[in-house]
Amino acid sequence: MEAEDWKGLATNYEGNILSVYDNDQNGEIESIIKELGIKKERAVDLGCGTGKFLPLLSNHFKSVQAFDYSTEMINAAKRSHKHLKNLSLSVCDLRTSSPKIKPSDMALCINVVLSPSISDREKIWRNVRKSIRTGGFLVLVTPSLESALYSKHRLVEWNIRNGDTSVQALTEGFDTKDKDGKMISRGGIINYGGVPTKHYLEEELICLAHRFGFKITSTEKITYPWSTEFSSPPKWMKSPLPWDWLILLEKKNLRTR
Numbered sequence: 001m002e003a004e005d006w007k008g009l010a011t012n013y014e015g016n017i018l019s020v021y022d023n024d025q026n027g028e029i030e031s032i033i034k035e036l037g038i039k040k041e042r043a044v045d046l047g048c049g050t051g052k053f054l055p056l057l058s059n060h061f062k063s064v065q066a067f068d069y070s071t072e073m074i075n076a077a078k079r080s081h082k083h084l085k086n087l088s089l090s091v092c093d094l095r096t097s098s099p100k101i102k103p104s105d106m107a108l109c110i111n112v113v114l115s116p117s118i119s120d121r122e123k124i125w126r127n128v129r130k131s132i133r134t135g136g137f138l139v140l141v142t143p144s145l146e147s148a149l150y151s152k153h154r155l156v157e158w159n160i161r162n163g164d165t166s167v168q169a170l171t172e173g174f175d176t177k178d179k180d181g182k183m184i185s186r187g188g189i190i191n192y193g194g195v196p197t198k199h200y201l202e203e204e205l206i207c208l209a210h211r212f213g214f215k216i217t218s219t220e221k222i223t224y225p226w227s228t229e230f231s232s233p234p235k236w237m238k239s240p241l242p243w244d245w246l247i248l249l250e251k252k253n254l255r256t257r
């Protein structure tokens, strides 16, 4: 997606985008922010959207920068968070070579590195690294490829329980346009609401973190109700629930890692 594509979504954010903030039922991100905020100076929200996490960041850090490449998202965030005096909001494409981001004690990057283009993702990763001071932390949330594949299996199960033949159950459960499975197996790209979206394996995130000079402090699942995957999921469809990866990383000096 490009900045323009997020335009319409900013006006009906609730209906269009899975809000990690609203669905983090156990408050895992909130606890991390509170813990890291103690005596810390500066936080940055990279790809802030309409700014759901900004009040929390503003409460726990002395100053907060927030960036998004969609002007509409930034305008929506400005309207909602006028009262936050320690917050600065700017339009910025995280793929540009030298964005004006002051290195922070903590960066939040929640479901932002989703582009199917490897080269775009590499550019964003480099800027994510630059936006954190050495010893600072990155709170990263990404879609899980394991969860996306598992959800498709639950859909196949649903079809079988409804009396579909096994062939029907499979073809209706999986993306038949991606016949050779190239998108999924090569790139971890899965259509989410019709948009090709990068999904990550846990081990892939470990390798990425290492390559960009981060040490992984913790890896957790943020689980969501089935209604985030399917409209009207059946009552029998319970745990294990679908999830995103929530990873806390510490920036290391590249030479000493």
Ligand SMILES: C[S@@+](CC[C@H](N)C(=O)[O-])C[C@H]1O[C@@H](n2cnc3c(N)ncnc32)[C@H](O)[C@@H]1O
Pocket: 003, 006, 017, 019, 020, 021, 046, 047, 048, 049, 050, 051, 052, 053, 067, 068, 069, 070, 073, 092, 093, 094, 095, 109, 110, 111, 112, 124
């Ligand atoms: C799924 S939304 C998540 C928003 C927010 N982090 C949250 O959790 O509520 C993804 C956001 O990333 C922004 N984004 C995607 N690619 C970007 C880029 N290259 N530079 C800046 N923002 C980007 C989009 O405009 C969108 O607001």
